[in-house]
Amino acid sequence: MNSKIKAYLFFTLLLTSSVSGCLSEEALESLESENPCTSEIQVRESDGTLKILTYDIAGFSDELIAQFTDETGVQVEFIRTDDAGGILDQMMLTKSAPLADLMIGLDNTYLPTAIQNCLLMEHSVSNESFTATSMEFYDGPLALPFDEGDVCLNYDEDALAAANMSVPTSLWNLTEAEWNGKMTFPSPMTSSPGRAFLAATVDYFGNSPGNESGNMSSWWNAVAQNGAIFTSGWTESYVNYYTGGYGEYMEGHIGGAYLTVSYCHSPGVEAYFSENYTHSTSLVLPRASFHQVEYTGIINGAAEVDAANQFIEFITSIEVNANMPDYNSMYSVRNDTDLPETNGYRYHADQANVSTAITQDLIEQNMDDWLESWQNAVRIN
Amino acid sequence: MILVAGATVKQRLKPSQSQVQKSFRTLVVAVFLIGTMLPFVYAFIRLKMVTGWTVWQALSGFDTVYGGSEALRFTLLEAFASSMLTVIIGLPIAWFLSRHQWKRIRLLRAFLAVPFVTPAIVAAMGFLSLIRQDGILTKIGIDLRLEEGVIGWFAEVSGWQHPGHFIALITAHAWFNLSLMIRFVEPTLSSLDPAWEEQLSMLPGGKTRISRLKNLWIPVIGPAVLCAASLSFLFSFTSFALVKWLAPTSHTLESLMAEAGSSAGIAGYRIESSELIYSVALLQFLILLLTLWITALLQKRYSERLSLLSEQGVRKHHGPPTRLAKLVILLGILFTLLPFVSVLLSSFQARKITNGSVKYEWTLEGWSNAWSGDLSTMGVGEAMSNSIIYALCTLLVALPLGWVLASTIFKLEQSGWSKSSKLLDLACMLPLAISALMVGLGVLLGGLRWYPEMFNWFLLPVYPHVLLTVPFVVRVMLPAYHSLDPAYAEQCKMLKLSPLRTWHHGTFMFLRGPAVVAGSLTLAFSLGEFGASWLLVRSGTWDTLSIVVDQLMSRPNFDPLIHPTAMAAATMLMLLTFALFLLAERFRAHDQRSGF
Numbered sequence: 021m022n023s024k025i026k027a028y029l030f031f032t033l034l035l036t037s038s039v040s041g042c043l044s045e046e047a048l049e050s051l052e053s054e055n056p057c058t059s060e061i062q063v064r065e066s067d068g069t070l071k072i073l074t075y076d077i078a079g080f081s082d083e084l085i086a087q088f089t090d091e092t093g094v095q096v097e098f099i100r101t102d103d104a105g106g107i108l109d110q111m112m113l114t115k116s117a118p119l120a121d122l123m124i125g126l127d128n129t130y131l132p133t134a135i136q137n138c139l140l141m142e143h144s145v146s147n148e149s150f151t152a153t154s155m156e157f158y159d160g161p162l163a164l165p166f167d168e169g170d171v172c173l174n175y176d177e178d179a180l181a182a183a184n185m186s187v188p189t190s191l192w193n194l195t196e197a198e199w200n201g202k203m204t205f206p207s208p209m210t211s212s213p214g215r216a217f218l219a220a221t222v223d224y225f226g227n228s229p230g231n232e233s234g235n236m237s238s239w240w241n242a243v244a245q246n247g248a249i250f251t252s253g254w255t256e257s258y259v260n261y262y263t264g265g266y267g268e269y270m271e272g273h274i275g276g277a278y279l280t281v282s283y284c285h286s287p288g289v290e291a292y293f294s295e296n297y298t299h300s301t302s303l304v305l306p307r308a309s310f311h312q313v314e315y316t317g318i319i320n321g322a323a324e325v326d327a328a329n330q331f332i333e334f335i336t337s338i339e340v341n342a343n344m345p346d347y348n349s350m351y352s353v354r355n356d357t358d359l360p361e362t363n364g365y366r367y368h369a370d371q372a373n374v375s376t377a378i379t380q381d382l383i384e385q386n387m388d389d390w391l392e393s394w395q396n397a398v399r400i401n
Numbered sequence: 402m403i404l405v406a407g408a409t410v411k412q413r414l415k416p417s418q419s420q421v422q423k424s425f426r427t428l429v430v431a432v433f434l435i436g437t438m439l440p441f442v443y444a445f446i447r448l449k450m451v452t453g454w455t456v457w458q459a460l461s462g463f464d465t466v467y468g469g470s471e472a473l474r475f476t477l478l479e480a481f482a483s484s485m486l487t488v489i490i491g492l493p494i495a496w497f498l499s500r501h502q503w504k505r506i507r508l509l510r511a512f513l514a515v516p517f518v519t520p521a522i523v524a525a526m527g528f529l530s531l532i533r534q535d536g537i538l539t540k541i542g543i544d545l546r547l548e549e550g551v552i553g554w555f556a557e558v559s560g561w562q563h564p565g566h567f568i569a570l571i572t573a574h575a576w577f578n579l580s581l582m583i584r585f586v587e588p589t590l591s592s593l594d595p596a597w598e599e600q601l602s603m604l605p606g607g608k609t610r611i612s613r614l615k616n617l618w619i620p621v622i623g624p625a626v627l628c629a630a631s632l633s634f635l636f637s638f639t640s641f642a643l644v645k646w647l648a649p650t651s652h653t654l655e656s657l658m659a660e661a662g663s664s665a666g667i668a669g670y671r672i673e674s675s676e677l678i679y680s681v682a683l684l685q686f687l688i689l690l691l692t693l694w695i696t697a698l699l700q701k702r703y704s705e706r707l708s709l710l711s712e713q714g715v716r717k718h719h720g721p722p723t724r725l726a727k728l729v730i731l732l733g734i735l736f737t738l739l740p741f742v743s744v745l746l747s748s749f750q751a752r753k754i755t756n757g758s759v760k761y762e763w764t765l766e767g768w769s770n771a772w773s774g775d776l777s778t779m780g781v782g783e784a785m786s787n788s789i790i791y792a793l794c795t796l797l798v799a800l801p802l803g804w805v806l807a808s809t810i811f812k813l814e815q816s817g818w819s820k821s822s823k824l825l826d827l828a829c830m831l832p833l834a835i836s837a838l839m840v841g842l843g844v845l846l847g848g849l850r851w852y853p854e855m856f857n858w859f860l861l862p863v864y865p866h867v868l869l870t871v872p873f874v875v876r877v878m879l880p881a882y883h884s885l886d887p888a889y890a891e892q893c894k895m896l897k898l899s900p901l902r903t904w905h906h907g908t909f910m911f912l913r914g915p916a917v918v919a920g921s922l923t924l925a926f927s928l929g930e931f932g933a934s935w936l937l938v939r940s941g942t943w944d945t946l947s948i949v950v951d952q953l954m955s956r957p958n959f960d961p962l963i964h965p966t967a968m969a970a971a972t973m974l975m976l977l978t979f980a981l982f983l984l985a986e987r988f989r990a991h992d993q994r995s996g997f
Contacts, residue, residue: 078539082775100778102664103954109663112670113845114856137670201562209671210660249650253659255955260649268751269759271533271964273952274649395467395673 021040057138062117066323069095070331073110073319075103080335080347088334101106103253104130104212104314104336111139111319121322122331124166127339128157128313129215130258135162140317141325145332148335154313154353157380166335167350170284171216172309176264178299179278189240191224191308194243194279201247204261204277210392212312213254215387217281218394220310220379222386227307227377236390240397249277250398258282264300266290284309288369289349290361296364302372314350403992426812429805430825433819437831440847441839447666448679458686459679465759466677468657473684476638476653479567483574483637484630490575491582492626497726498583501714510587511986512734514580518922518982519741519975520929521577522947524973526954527740528573529646530747532565535761537739566648573643576736578633585629589622591712595719628699635692639685639836641932642947646954654685655838655932662838662936666846668715680838689834697827708958741975748968752961767965771973778956781970784949785977791945792927795866799923802867803829803874804916811882812877829875834866840865841933852877862945865933870923877922881915921985925978947976 056159064071076375085096099120101107107123108130116139132310134140138163147155147164154165173188178189185198194203206214218236225236244250251257259267261277264285268275283289283302290298318328334340336353344352352358359366412548449455454462464470494513503509516524532538532545542550545565552565561567598617601607606616641655652660658681722730748768750761774780779787806829813822832840844865848855855861890907898906931947944952953967 050516100952106663109667109671112667113663117856119856133670207672251649256649271752272546272646273530274533392673 040302049400054248058365060116061321063321064118064121064323068324069097070324070327071097071099071106071120071332072122072124072331073099073101074124075101075107082249084340084347088331091334091341092327092330094319094324096331103210103255105210105215106374108134108139111190112137115139115320118319120319121324122316122328123319124314124316124335125212126315126317127165127212127216127385128311128315128380129212129219129387130316131158131163132380132387134317135160136384140321140324141320143318143332144329145336148231149338149355150336150353151355153311156376157313158315163315164332164336165313165353166316166332166341167348168245168311168313168353169350170309171213171220171281171312172284172370172372173217173279173305174262174264174286175279175303176262176299176301178262183278185278188279188303188400189305191221191239191305192242194248195246197237197246199246199279200276201249203243203279204249204251204257205207205243206257206283207250207252208391210252212314213283215391216312218390219383220308223310223375223377224305224307227375237393237397238395244398248333248398254282256282258286263288264298266293279303281313283350284372285345285351285359285369286349288365288367289345291368292360292363292365294363298364298368301368304370304372304373306373307375307377309374310378311374312373313353316383414883425810426805427801430809433802433806433871434828435612436864437828440843441835443530443847444843444845445667445682448675448682449674451668452672452679454676454679456683459676459683460952462676463680463684466680468652469654469677469681470654472654472657475651476655479570479574479644479648479651479653480634480638482567483571484633486571486930487578487633488626490632490736490957491579491587491629491684492668493729494579495583495586496588496590497722497729499587499700500716500719501721501722501726502612502720503730507986509734510583511982513583513737514986515979516576516737517578518925518978518985519577519578519980520947521931522950523744523971523975523978524573524577524740525646526747526950527744528569528643530575530968532569533741533747534759536743538889560689560985563648563650566650570643570648573634573636573647573740574637574640576630576740577640578636578641579634579733579737581632582626582628585625586622588712589625590620592715593621594714597885601897602747614965624699628696631692631696631699635689635696638689638692639838639932641838641935642951645951646786647786652775654681655682655732656837657839658685658842659936662842662845665842673872678842682842685839686835689836693827693830693834736920744968744971744975748965748972751871751965764962764965766962770962770966771969778952779944779949781946781949781973784944784946784970785973788928788945788974788977791860791862791866792924794860794863795870795927796920796923798863799867799870799874799927800916800920803871803919803923804878804912807875807878807882812881826879830867830872833872837869837930837932838863838936840868841936844933845936862934862937866927866930867936869930870926873922873926874919876913877919878912881912918985921981925981925985928981929978944969946977950974 041274042194089095099110101110104125104127107125111123111134123134123140142161143164147159150165151168175187179185183198183349186193188194188199193199205217208215208218214387221236221239225239249257249261251261257280258265259270259276260272260274261267262280262282263275265272265280265282284304285302287298287300287302290300316332318325318332322328338354338357341349341352341354342357343355344350345365359369361367404969430858445456448459452459463473463852483505496511498506498513530536538545542548544552545568547553548556548563548565552568556562556564598613601613601617607613638653639655641659643658644651644653645659658678659889661677662670664671665678666675696714748771749763751764753760753762771781774783806825809823810829813819813825835843844861848861848864883909889911890903893903893907928945929947930945931951934945934948935951950967950970953963953970956963
């Protein structure tokens with residue numbers, strides 16, 4: 021046989037065997053039929069450091085972590101993702117060989133997926149003296165709330181006044197021409213406030229008064245047609261596009277959006293950090309808000325289980341958790357705590373009109389469908 | 402007789418030197434091909450299993466994936482506009498640089514070439530600080546970020562959403578690819594016989610400027626311009642960091658995949674992400690393969706050199722630069738330097754808000770923060786040492802690998818196996834057709850399928866870095882092999898030097914310079930690599946200096962020190978890359994301007 025032909029045969033054989041030999045039909049089928057709770061999980065190798073998977077805004081200061089290390093002797097290392105969606109993605113991706121021991125930041129719209137996929141293991145921290153609102157959604161042993169707040173729409177009062185626009189009294193107002201290109205929403209595919217607001221729209225359009233004039237999908241389609249800006253995370257929406265927030269002073273600010281999704285207490289946070297000044301306010305419409313609870317939980321396959329329990333105990337302790345409004349701009353989950361009065365924090369924080377229609381079961385059963393409906397609705401190309 | 406027979410048997414048992422070499426080369430080529438193909442094949446098989454789509458379904462279903470068609474339109478538009486702008490800005494610079502006798506021409510070339518090796522994240526930070534609210538451009542009424550003033554008026558009149566972002570993006574791409582135009586066009590023009598131009602101007606077909614353009618300049622420099630433009634299209638098509646930061650309202654195929662990348666390939670979870678990646682990655686691969694093929698055709702035409710005179714003679718003929726030439730080159734250098742200066746200055750400025758108005762104060766706190774780091778973001782020192790470790794490991798693997806591949810391609814050419822050499826050459830360029838992000842994705846999905854524990858491996862980013870830098874090593878080393886004079890090796894053999902000494906004196910001594918260039922570029926590209934590392938970091942803990950800059954800029958920056966801290970980290974990365982580039986330029990042969 022000619023040596024050139026031999027060489028070609030050799031390389032063809034080499035390539036095909038390399039890509040096909042290791043991929044038996046059996047192995048591929050096992051991927052398809054993977055049961056989320058039966059797949060083998062390799063316990064992370066202990067290196068004496070508590071590894072915490074969280075998102076980019078979990079505002080635990082270096083001093084606070086130093087205090088934890090002083091009290092317990094446990095070293096802490098953070099692995100940051102962009103948002104709550106990133107936390108879940110990473111937990112799913114590294115499920116069989118986890119990189120972290122503890123997650124902080126999955127909220128009640130993401131938690132059911134994590135539980136369904138057996139990504140969490142039981143913790144041993146007591147949930148006594150937690151607020152009823154924080155325990156209402158999930159009170160099992162796999163996750164513990166560490167902060168809470170109501171997700172709702174925020175708008176820029178000054179911008180509306182300058183443009184002679186009226187404050188919306190229904191979500192349908194946002195589909196009118198005067199709002200064209202002037203609103204931004206974090207995507208529910210990747211952002212937890214985005215997902216929480218999607219749940220709120222399910223509630224709004226699924227019940228009175230919203231259901232009188234269409235459904236959730238048709239509203240999302242209409243706002244998409246009306247030039248709504250969709251971003252991957254809360255930060256991009258609030259900081260880059262929203263004109264009423266602190267982003268207007270930031271490098272890279274784009275502006276243009278007079279309304280966004282944030283928290284009902286976000287105007288209070290603005291005031292707190294700007295000496296009691298804010299031109300942002302929340303839009304409290306019935307059933308257009310969603311009570312968000314953020315959780316911490318031990319990742320299945322964690323190496324530092326004791327240290328993880330200690331950290332959960334630390335951040336949910338009354339001493340630390342009472343400062344959540346300051347640390348993470350969210351409400352504490354401990355009873356008898358409130359937002360600080362300083363600089364109008366509490367004064368500018370509005371009370372949402374939240375229903376309890378969206379339960380964990382409902383999210384567990386329907387979230388994928390809601391997301392698919394949303395994705396189809398906002399597709400306008 | 403017995404002894405002789407024994408010796409014959411021994412000779413048969415002991416393979417000859419060329420057989421050992423052949424086996425070694427075969428092994429290296431096999432390792433490279435398997436190492437390149439395996440993660441992608443695994444990744445595609447995984448995506449196929451998760452989505453249940455065939456390759457055809459993935460391609461035909463492209464218009465059903467979320468944001469796909471819009472991203473394709475934007476990618477094609479921005480890549481085309483970027484390559485056009487590269488020609489518009491780069492051609493006059495290349496023209497004047499090649500047609501005059503410049504003092505310190507190597508320095509001028511180095512200034513104009515440095516953007517190409519600049520880490521994309523540094524370029525993004527440079528342009529971002531140039532277009533900020535108190536930036537130079539905004540002060541003269543061109544607000545590319547908030548799109549007020551002239552840009553706002555244009556947006557309103559044209560109905561085009563965010564033209565400012567688009568302009569910023571294509572300008573940054575043109576800045577990045579400027580050196581391509583110079584490296585391709587200048588060698589052709591600077592050695593073109595001036596007599597051609599003079600003779601043509603006396604003929605009927607060369608009386609007017611337009612006729613000379615048609616009959617001389619387009620045929621002479623057209624292929625080089627098209628070649629540079631097609632490479633510029635390729636790099637703009639796969640650009641990620643610049644799109645992420647300068648055009649946040651739009652998606653390219655690359656940024657669309659980046660967003661969905663971390664949730665793709667997981668059975669029973671976010672299937673729409675896997676569908677998106679599967680479909681977009683296949684389409685992007687086909688488009689890039691087509692672009693590479695067109696580029697290779699153009700390069701072939703470009704390599705058919707028309708010129709024949711020494712560069713110095715031609716330059717002498719044209720004489721010293723005119724005022725216009727000086728102005729164009731000065732503007733070109735200012736254009737290349739502005740983003741660097743802007744990053745440096747921004748690292749010393751912190752925002753202060755007083756009564757609703759923003760002022761900037763000079764401070765060193767950004768630098769101090771960047772060095773110390775915090776629990777959220779790694780300090781610059783640690784990130785830099787990570788980057789350097791990754792870059793050195795990449796160098797250790799990519800340089801010898803690329804070198805052996807280049808020598809194998811050369812050997813195949815010499816032995817008359819031209820088709821095989823071309824095939825291997827094309828295979829070496831494949832990682833470029835796959836894009837950095839897809840390389841990262843391949844490692845992520847392919848690797849996860851095969852060996853999930855590797856996500857705990859510190860050196861994982863070295864793998865995609867090697868895949869991405871080997872094509873550059875091959876592109877630098879192959880021309881060096883072509884310019885080798887075989888007479889030296891033959892003389893060494895005649896002197897009966899050992900094979901090692903023959904290789905040392907006849908080959909290595911002449912390839913030392915190009916090897917340093919290839920090595921420095923490998924280090925520089927590894928240091929600045931963003932796409933693949935970014936995707937891996939989202940799923941792991943491999944922080945590099947590029948990633949730290951991005952992480953800092955992604956943080957909610959109510960802290961006024963976040964911006965100067967990010968700029969300080971970007972400045973460190975910029976300085977590190979400059980040092981390597983200067984090293985490469987010192988060893989680059991005077992006439993070696995093409996390639997990379």
